[in-house]
Amino acid sequence: MDKQLIARGVTRTSLKNFYLWILPWCLLLAVGLYAVFLCLAKGLNQTNMDNRFSFGLWIYLDLTVIALGAGAFFTGFLLYVLKRKELKAVINSAVVIGFICYSGAVAVLGVDVGQPLRSWFTFWHPNVHSMLTEVTFCITCYLTVLAIEYIPVVLKNRKLKKVPSMLVFEFELHKLMVVFAAVGTFLSFFHQGSLGGLYGVLVGRPFAFRPALGIWPTTFFLFILSAAAVGPSFIMLTTWAASKISRKSLVKPDVYRYLGKISGSLLIFYIILKAVDTMFWINTVSTKGFSPAGFYRMQEFGTWILFTEIVVLGLVPAIMLLSRRVRANQKLLITAGAMACAGIVLNRYVMTIQTLALPTLPFDVFMSYVPSWQEVATFLAVLSYGMLVYSFSFRYLTLFPQEREIQSV
């Protein structure tokens, strides 16, 4: 049965090896689910969050995975809307990764709120001025779009293809994919932006607050651009990792180079805007009586963190990815992609954790926070869930259409 489910023309590891690979992830998932149970049954007192650190590891995780999962919408946009056919080689993998990232984030949000059964209230009593309302609406809709985009990938399975009605359904769905890609892009643009706006609108947190351009703070636009910039890099990294773990060539080298080029072009644009935004912030925060340098004098959050984010993990990988010579060298290309992703991971950390750690009142103190094992285990459960979904998809679905061609050569 297992062999009949694997696509023709490609080879996969033995079932025993596959079980050995998924076993640790299953165990980790079980531990994580127990932690989730504790949080739901006993409440969020199981976490180390508190009245000052009201957001913690989970919100940071949500912002990060959603930024990294942006490869799904941006690759879909480039392939279906702008007709960049080179990306057909990775679109299925991008959709699966996007689906994992978004569904994982939504699942964690379900644990993170104190009364998950009241989540539907946001749709019933929506506050149209809240960035979180925008995030909730867009993520819910986009997760539906991703699920719809995932269906044709599943239906293309060798066994399922034999059912005529499923084949017809897949064919018809595929014809509509351009619509879903466009809708997905629209929704994704909005919620990536509103995740940035989530912190940018916080007038009471001068470290995060940014002036509005139109109706959105500048972080709205920076989050869209940064997510679009690192999404392709993350697709590149995951494809490379899948290739290394499975010991197979999955896409042609020019696909990596193309993804790197897209990432670099957007990243340099983002970094320039981020630098300009930072300079504006320094000026505006001063007018509100705050000392911008003061924010970087507390504990370990020195100016090095800003330098690392903008230069070391921003400008440097952007220049590397724009260099044809670097892109020709796979090791350097992957390193640059990893640095770009690390830069965005750091940016989300600064926006979520550093913002909350910094005091606002003159008689406040700097606060630190270390997540509890339940928070870490829940985070690892999402990681395990992602690894399992991707592993099963990789084994039984055609994530990389070029693989068969490469293997036959």
Add this chain to the structure above:
Amino acid sequence: METTQKSPRYGMVIDVDRCTGCGNCMVACAVENNVPPAQAKVTERTGMTWMRVSKLDNGLPFPENRSVYLPVSCQQCDHHTPCQSVCPQNAVEYDIESGIVAQIPVRCFGCRYCMTACPYHARYYNWFDPEWADGIERTLNPDVSARMRGVVEKCNFCHGRLQAARAKAAADGRKTESESDYTTACAECCPTQAIRFGNLADPKSEVSILSKSPSAFRLLEDLGTEPKVYFRSEQEWVHTIVKKTSSSELKEHSNG
């Protein structure tokens, strides 16, 4: 004193020179608003105190050392209320009839975005199930609902008392409540009368006059959220400290 026809804007003026830091306001607030007693596992950072008394110190050695106490609750921001605009399901309400920023715990789903938005850290999350020892539950205030685990709450200027004052006004045939009908538990119980409560929109009211005195100040005024809780002190060093913001060099003054 009868208020003018204009809608009242309730506010407070707290004289920090009078405050002894006794914590009576915290206790009165908890009793009035059915805030449950802290459980053994509760820490300073997970506890529930709608009113929190912080200590400010001038940092000088004895005998020049001086300190004051600063009772901080929800500052009832009047302009671009940070917590109200961020709540995704309208669980934070700004009442234009009173200027009070209220929380609707039955609508709150505990996302805690409002807590992140509040610069005064005046919002509290129910990290634990509320528990009262046997018999104590009979002392609960019937005018105020107890809240459940997983929702956010905060000072609402004793909303139960406002409702009672409005009911009394209606019974007396008046359109609005009078200032003498309504005060908060903390203001009522302060032994030194450091906390004054009233209608800021009435130019003749005590709070309105006190709030305009040169010794009055508000916390984080530069943020532009127009808080309706004022503080007063004749001591220059208190003004110096509160005017400086947290990103300046003053965090060593803290003992909050």
